[in-house]
Structure formats: C-alpha cells, structure tokens
Amino acid sequence: MPYERDNIHRLTPYTPGEQPQRADVVKLNTNENPYPPPAAVLEAIRRVSADQLRRYPPPRAQPFREAAARLHGLSPEQVIATNGGDELLRMAVTVFCEPGGRGLGETYPTYSLYDVLADIHGTSITQVPLEDDWSVPEDFAARLNDHGCRLGLLVNPHAPSGRREPLDKLERLARAFRGVLLIDEAYVDFAEGDATPLLDPERGLDNVLLLRTLSKGYSLAGLRFGYGLGHPRLIEALDKARDSYNTDILSQAAATAALSARDEARESWKKVIAERARLAGALRQLGFSVAPSQTNFLLAAPPGDGLSAQALYRALHDRAIFVRYWDAPRLDDKLRITVGTPEQDDALLGAIAEILREGAGG
Numbered sequence: 387m388p389y390e391r392d393n394i395h396r397l398t399p400y401t402p403g404e405q406p407q408r409a410d411v412v413k414l415n416t417n418e419n420p421y422p423p424p425a426a427v428l429e430a431i432r433r434v435s436a437d438q439l440r441r442y443p444p445p446r447a448q449p450f451r452e453a454a455a456r457l458h459g460l461s462p463e464q465v466i467a468t469n470g471g472d473e474l475l476r477m478a479v480t481v482f483c484e485p486g487g488r489g490l491g492e493t494y495p496t497y498s499l500y501d502v503l504a505d506i507h508g509t510s511i512t513q514v515p516l517e518d519d520w521s522v523p524e525d526f527a528a529r530l531n532d533h534g535c536r537l538g539l540l541v542n543p544h545a546p547s548g549r550r551e552p553l554d555k556l557e558r559l560a561r562a563f564r565g566v567l568l569i570d571e572a573y574v575d576f577a578e579g580d581a582t583p584l585l586d587p588e589r590g591l592d593n594v595l596l597l598r599t600l601s602k603g604y605s606l607a608g609l610r611f612g613y614g615l616g617h618p619r620l621i622e623a624l625d626k627a628r629d630s631y632n633t634d635i636l637s638q639a640a641a642t643a644a645l646s647a648r649d650e651a652r653e654s655w656k657k658v659i660a661e662r663a664r665l666a667g668a669l670r671q672l673g674f675s676v677a678p679s680q681t682n683f684l685l686a687a688p689p690g691d692g693l694s695a696q697a698l699y700r701a702l703h704d705r706a707i708f709v710r711y712w713d714a715p716r717l718d719d720k721l722r723i724t725v726g727t728p729e730q731d732d733a734l735l736g737a738i739a740e741i742l743r744e745g746a747g748g
C-alpha cells in the first residue's frame with residue numbers, strides 16, 4: 387500500500403514548460419521576459435552581507451511590503467510577499483477552500499496549476515467554459531455560488547488566450563460572488579490596466595485578492611518572488627498559513643530593488659508590446675489566426691489547410707525553437723508563443739515559413 391494520501395497517489399502533477407539547459411534554443415515556451423532584469427536588482431543582491439545571510443530574514447518581508455504598498459497606493463497590511471505567485475495560489479487554496487468539500491471555481495481553459503493545487507488539497511473544482519471569444523461568461527459568479535465555491539480564480543489578462551476583461555466586469559463578478567475572487571494578474575505589466583482600483587476601500591469590496599509576480603514583467607522568473615494584494619482581513623488570513631520564512635533575504639532584497647527600478651522594467655514592457663504587434667501581424671500574414679493579446683504571449687492557430695499545431699510544434703522543436711502546445715480541448719489546434727526579441731521572433735517566423743513550405747511539398 388502506498389504511504390501517501392489517496393489523492394496524492396492519484397495526482398497528475400503540474401507539467402512545467404520544458405527548461406532546456408542548452409543555450410542555443412530559441413525559448414518561447416514559458417513566457418519569460420526576453421530582456422534582462424533591471425541593473426539595480428543585481429546590485430541589491432551583491433550588497434547582501436554575510437551577516438544578513440547568517441540571520442533569518444524579515445519573516446513577512448516588511449521592507450518589500452512597504453515598497454509594494456507605496457507603489458500601489460495601499461497599506462502594507464494589504465500586501466503579502468510569496469515565493470513566486472504560485473505560492474500565493476497554494477496559500478489561497480489552503481486558506482479558503484474546504485478539504486473534501488466546497489472548493490474553487492475557475493474558467494476553462496485556465497492556468498493548469500489551479501487544478502493540481504485543488505487536487506493536492508482535496509477540494510472540489512467547478513469549471514466554467516469561456517465563451518468563444520475567450521470572455522468570461524456573465525453568470526460566472528452565479529455558477530460558482532450554485533456550487534458553493536469558496537475561491538474563484540480568474541486570470542486577467544487571461545492565460546493562455548491573452549484576453550483582458552475590463553474593470554467594470556471584474557467588479558460585477560466580485561460583487562456577485564460569495565467567496566474570495568482571486569484575480570491572477572501575472573501578465574498585467576503588458577496590459578492596458580489593472581484591477582487595483584477594486585481594492586480602494588471606497589468600493590467596499592472585501593473579497594478581492596490580486597496576484598502579482600516579478601517573474602514576467604521584471605524578468606525575474608529565476609528569483610521566485612510574487613505577492614498578493616487584498617483587504618487586510620484576507621491578507622491576515624493568508625499570513626496565518628505562511629511558512630515561517632517563506633521568502634529569503636536575497637529575493638527580498640532583489641524584489642524590493644526591482645519595484646524601485648520599475649521605470650527600467652517598463653522599457654522592456656514597451657519593447658515586448660511593440661514586438662507582440664509585429665509578431666501577431668507576421669503570423670497572420672502566414673495564415674495563422676491569432677487571438678488579441680494583452681500579455682507577453684500569443685495564442686495562435688496555424689492555417690487549417692496545412693500542418694496540425696502539434697506537427698508544427700514538433701517540427702519547431704526539432705529546430706531548437708520551443709513554443710507551448712497542449713493536447714487539450716480548444717487548445718489542441720493552437721500554439722502558445724511567448725513574445726521574444728525581434729531576432730528570436732524572426733528565427734521563429736523563418737522556421738515556420740520553411741516548415742509550412744516543406745509541408746506543402748514546396
């Protein structure tokens with residue numbers, strides 16, 4: 387008999403995108419920012435002293451909380467620092483969902499980690515399919531309420547489609563939902579607006595939690611630093627389930643420096659946004675249909691009369707160009723392509739054109 391709990395025994399773990407060790411791969415598969423992090427981040431890491439390493443770090447990452455609060459016009463009590471955005475998700479599932487019972491509600495498709503976390507916790511999952519244009523159905527909250535969901539998870543802008551829902555719609559959903567609405571803003575730095583206005587006390591919403599990460603906008607996926615923003619009561623509840631020292635001194639120093647170097651990071655966002663438009667246009671020229679995106683990736687379906695998305699994914703992989711493919715409903719005819727540098731994207735476009743020509747027998 388296995389020693390682990392039944393649900394862990396049955397669990398299909400999260401499958402991360404491939405992380406090749408080779409340097410020659412054009413890596414457009416895990417939505418990393420192709421530009422380096424702000425110089426101040428590396429400086430801050432170098433400045434960490436032996437004495438700081440010897441001691442435990444500030445348990446709640448208080449200097450970071452204060453910096454994030456200043457940035458977003460909130461109080462430090464509305465901020466929790468986490469080991470990547472993923473840790474905030476794990477904490478939210480642990481704190482808000484009942485094991486063996488009323489659990490989380492999400493859209494389909496969505497970030498696939500949500501289901502894994504729910505399965506680990508042994509809580510229920512309610513899935514609401516997105517509309518054909520990837521928008522969230524207006525009755526999303528009502529359907530979650532019908533199933534008694536305690537936590538609603540919305541990625542906005544959405545992964546993997548790239549679509550962004552407007553603030554007024556998010557507000558309607560939050561007001562209608564009886565549980566905690568976690569808006570996962572992992573890609574918000576590449577979008578036209580965020581949901582922080584929902585945290586304004588004047589709006590009287592106490593059930594909104596925002597997820598932020600430094601992985602994408604600040605080019606720090608290797609650092610593992612994210613944070614949550616929300617009503618002090620939600621943050622206090624999450625804080626009870628936090629590991630004693632969940633973020634380390636190096637990442638706290640780096641993350642605090644990153645926020646203060648936001649202007650430098652923003653330069654990379656501008657480049658990614660401009661390149662996103664160019665890449666989408668070039669893919670459309672090649673016959674792809676590309677969903678409008680407010681993120682640093684594109685969901686693109688290859689022309690229907692040629693190679694399947696899966697065959698194209700494999701042919702690109704053979705040429706050391708990595709994109710993401712899911713063998714899943716509504717996604718199995720598409721590729722998710724991270725926006726790279728113009729050089730990386732040119733390599734991708736050149737390879738696609740060549741593969742499509744070869745596929746057509748040319």
Ligand SMILES: Cc1ncc(COP(=O)(O)O)c(C=O)c1O
Binds near residue numbers: 473497598
């Ligand atoms: C939708 C979404 N949410 C959250 C995360 C978590 O990011 P991290 O744990 O790197 O902060 C990711 C990472 O890919 C993501 O795609």
